[in-house]
Amino acid sequence: MNALIVFGSLLALWRLLIWALAIPKFMLPTPLEVARAAAARHSSLLTSVWITGEAAACGLIASVIVGVLIALIFAQSRWIRRMCYPYTILLQTVPIIAIAPLILMWVGPGILSVMVIAFIICLPAIIANTTQGLISVERNLIDLFLMHNAKSAELLWKLRLPHAIPSLFTGLRIASGVAVIGAIIGELFAGSSRVGEGGLGYAIQYASAQLETDYLFALVFAASALGFVFFFIIMFLEWYFLHNWHESARTADSE
Amino acid sequence: MMENREVPHIELRGVGKRFGSASPVLDGIDLTVRKGEFVSIIGPSGCGKSTILKLVAGLLPVTSGRLLVDGMTPVNAREIVSFIFQDPTLLPWRTVAENIGLALELDHSPRDSRPDKVNALLGLVGLQHVAKSYPRQLSGGMKMRVSIARALASKPRILLMDEPFAALDEMSRDRLNEELLRLRDEQKWTVLFVTHSVAEAVYLSDRIVMLAPFPGRVAHEIDVDLPFPRDAQLRSSAAMDECIGVVSKAFRGAHTL
Numbered sequence: 001m002n003a004l005i006v007f008g009s010l011l012a013l014w015r016l017l018i019w020a021l022a023i024p025k026f027m028l029p030t031p032l033e034v035a036r037a038a039a040a041r042h043s044s045l046l047t048s049v050w051i052t053g054e055a056a057a058c059g060l061i062a063s064v065i066v067g068v069l070i071a072l073i074f075a076q077s078r079w080i081r082r083m084c085y086p087y088t089i090l091l092q093t094v095p096i097i098a099i100a101p102l103i104l105m106w107v108g109p110g111i112l113s114v115m116v117i118a119f120i121i122c123l124p125a126i127i128a129n130t131t132q133g134l135i136s137v138e139r140n141l142i143d144l145f146l147m148h149n150a151k152s153a154e155l156l157w158k159l160r161l162p163h164a165i166p167s168l169f170t171g172l173r174i175a176s177g178v179a180v181i182g183a184i185i186g187e188l189f190a191g192s193s194r195v196g197e198g199g200l201g202y203a204i205q206y207a208s209a210q211l212e213t214d215y216l217f218a219l220v221f222a223a224s225a226l227g228f229v230f231f232f233i234i235m236f237l238e239w240y241f242l243h244n245w246h247e248s249a250r251t252a253d254s255e
Numbered sequence: 256m257m258e259n260r261e262v263p264h265i266e267l268r269g270v271g272k273r274f275g276s277a278s279p280v281l282d283g284i285d286l287t288v289r290k291g292e293f294v295s296i297i298g299p300s301g302c303g304k305s306t307i308l309k310l311v312a313g314l315l316p317v318t319s320g321r322l323l324v325d326g327m328t329p330v331n332a333r334e335i336v337s338f339i340f341q342d343p344t345l346l347p348w349r350t351v352a353e354n355i356g357l358a359l360e361l362d363h364s365p366r367d368s369r370p371d372k373v374n375a376l377l378g379l380v381g382l383q384h385v386a387k388s389y390p391r392q393l394s395g396g397m398k399m400r401v402s403i404a405r406a407l408a409s410k411p412r413i414l415l416m417d418e419p420f421a422a423l424d425e426m427s428r429d430r431l432n433e434e435l436l437r438l439r440d441e442q443k444w445t446v447l448f449v450t451h452s453v454a455e456a457v458y459l460s461d462r463i464v465m466l467a468p469f470p471g472r473v474a475h476e477i478d479v480d481l482p483f484p485r486d487a488q489l490r491s492s493a494a495m496d497e498c499i500g501v502v503s504k505a506f507r508g509a510h511t512l
Contacts, residue, residue, distance in 0.1 A: 140342060143312075143340070146314060147314070147336065148358065149334075154361060158360070163344070
């Protein structure tokens with residue numbers, strides 16, 4: 001409720017600024033003009049959201065699969081971690097904007113390279129958090145399994161993997177936020193196979209080139225909303241899988 | 256069974272343990288536990304009490320000396336040994352019943368026999384009413400009961416207990432002490448029990464082994480001449496007080512050694 005009041009006040013402030021400073025429409029449209037642009041072109045707006053959402057989701061899912069596999073390898077030995085972990089950090093610090101053109105060149109323009117960019121931007125958070133979850137199992141729990149002469153497969157399935165799930169979700173929460181950003185960055189470079197139709201990144205570029213500032217704003221809001229949806233889906237999944245037993249999900253539950 | 260009592264169930268001969276190049280944690284430990292005996296190890300912090308249990312469990316290798324469990328190497332003897340840790344070591348994502356079932360799963364006991372066994376174990380420790388609860392919903396004492404039930408699921412003949420009740424309030428600790436004795440009376444395990452508490456050691460044990468620190472070594476062995484079965488009344492008896500006095504005095508001696 002409070003969030004709604006803040007939202008309303010911000011809209012009012014926005015409208016007031018335009019009136020007070022006499023800002024022209026192509027610089028900053030009014031909230032109403034943005035809403036009208038969104039309504040008038042809702043079908044292409046939804047298409048853009050859908051395309052970007054799809055690419056971001058595919059990149060995110062791929063990063064979970066690959067990230068968990070890499071984390072499993074990292075969890076095998078401290079030696080492997082020492083050797084490979086710096087590259088995960090490197091992956092995180094390389095500006096995605098700078099390598100996006102390279103990926104386009106290698107993968108080719110189109111949705112696949114957008115997915116690859118979303119995937120790369122999601123990957124470090126998944127690897128780092130899942131690895132941490134896999135290796136931070138209490139010594140006594142491992143000893144308990146050893147007392148039963150448990151095989152390493154049993155240790156993995158019954159102890160390490162379930163223990164890593166809360167950490168995986170921490171990684172997923174971070175990744176879900178950046179997945180959409182990654183996809184949009186990819187689309188800024190990848191363009192579209194059809195004129196006038198593409199993901200949010202493409203549409204944003206197109207609208208800004210055409211000085212359709214009202215629609216541009218609608219696209220930006222849609223992009224934020226898409227990020228929210230991703231975040232809330234992850235939050236829901238986290239609650240669903242963890243609320244029975246994990247403290248972090250319990251507190252979210254009781255709020 | 257009487258003739259078996261003379262066969263050492265756990266035998267340490269000149270056992271030493273050091274980690275890397277650090278000074279030894281244990282040095283020249285001689286300790287014999289007969290079948291069915293309840294032996295407590297007490298001593299100040301850092302004297303290697305828990306390390307002895309880990310050696311007997313085969314979770315750590317001995318550096319020197321000889322250690323046999325039921326005539327076998329510790330690792331080979333694991334099938335007849337259960338370890339109860341200081342914390343309950345429950346899997347938080349499993350319910351109470353599933354946590355107890357874990358021992359049966361890891362021991363590859365037949366799948367269709369598991370529910371009945373789990374139920375019997377829940378009954379044994381009085382936890383049927385929380386079978387479907389998760390560990391986070393239980394009190395410390397209840398979690399420890401689950402841990403004990405899980406340890407008993409493997410039908411152990413030797414129990415290694417590493418300060419299992421140290422984190423509990425005194426009331427829960429006393430109750431669990433009494434239940435432990437009751438269960439031992441039924442199941443006749445050999446127990447090696449590590450504790451800080453002289454009173455707990457006296458109440459539970461046939462014999463108390465006192466360690467002195469730096470390096471950990473046996474300072475005293477004291478037989479507890481209190482008759483079994485022991486019940487709550489014994490706690491307030493003069494015989495118990497006297498016994499605690501004797502052990503405490505020796506304990507102070509070991510401390511200043």
